[in-house]
Amino acid sequence: MVKDKLERWNQAKSVCLRCSACPLADRRTKVVFGEGVLTAPVMFVGEGPGEQEDLQGRPFVGPAGQLLDRMLAAIGLSRDQNAMICNIVKCRPPGNREPTAEEGAQCLPFLRAQVDIVRPRIIVCLGATAVRHILGPEARITRVRGQWIERKGFWITATYHPAALLRDASRKGQAWSDLQAIRAKLAELGLIPPESADT
């Protein structure tokens, strides 16, 4: 099964690396497809690559990424062991602007393919942009964070984007409770041992 997932992942990735469907392709250094474990029970979805990600071709490797790694570690997750990390758009929007609705829509088939291959039980939207592109243009992070929405067999939730937490540390308490809720959901679904949910 993992071999099949790997083949499908590599196939989708190779199409993505050649993609020129939207103007973001013109200015990218590298496509940032996503990385993590193909059997991960949980997928985190950010907005789009920043400067460091564009240079390295890997998601969340700049300052926000370092915070994300620490957030994941706090609940026993890591991109090496049990988490998948993707973005709404796979190419850096110039100056780190928000991707447009059209850019997001052009790129969405890649995220759909990633979800279809990994089949995570939980999808965590990181920030307002991921919330809008995944749950719809009217969805707001302030209302969705801390909630669980079941859609097509996936449990979807949201928390603040780590870059937003770097800008405004006063939200860290809420983000911490979101992380605890993700850990509790993983335990409830039998995806991590219950005892590790209590520690």
Ligand code: URA
């Ligand atoms: N911000 C994102 O949304 N994604 C990345 O990969 C890096 C920073």
